[in-house]
Amino acid sequence: MALVYKIFAGIAIFISCLGLYGLVSFMAVQRTKEVGIRKVLGASVSSIVFLFSKEFMILIGISFLIAMPAAWYIMNGWLQNFVYRISMSAWIFLLAIISSLIIAWLTVGYKAVKAALVNPVKSLRSE
Structure with missing residues (x-):
């Protein structure tokens, strides 16, 4: 049963990354001119x-x-139903937010770097 949970959790993370990638792609297309102007004015790739x-x-x-x-609240109530109870610690939530931020940064960062490395002349010439 644990293997099935892990597989479905992996699929859910993959689908969420695809959605985030699509949203960043849409945002990059919408802001093509802005990125081009920022690059012409001297913005770095990191900015x-x-x-x-x-x-x-x-x-x-x-x-x-x-x-x-x-x-x-939900996990604490669910864990109370077991004979051998464990307490929820803060490091679990800290690990969750750090892993979420890393996964999102990798997904967003790939497309953002790709948009930042485009020649600004191409993006400004399109109109």
Whole structure:
């Protein structure tokens, strides 16, 4: 049963990364001219990657703040049904937010670096 849970958790993470990648791709297409102008004015690749990543990291932080109390309450109630009880510790939630941020940063960072390395002349010439 644990193997099935791990497989479905992996599939859920993969699907969420695909959705995040699609959202970043859409955002990159919408902001092509902005990235081109920023590059012409001297923006570095890291500042453009930070521009793309900042919004998603804030959203992940807000969602974690909403989900953490609910998850703690539900898991605490569920764990009370077992004979050998364990307590929920803070490191589990810390590990969850760190892994979520790393996965999201890798997903967003790939597309953001790709958008930042495009020649600004191409992006500004399209209109």
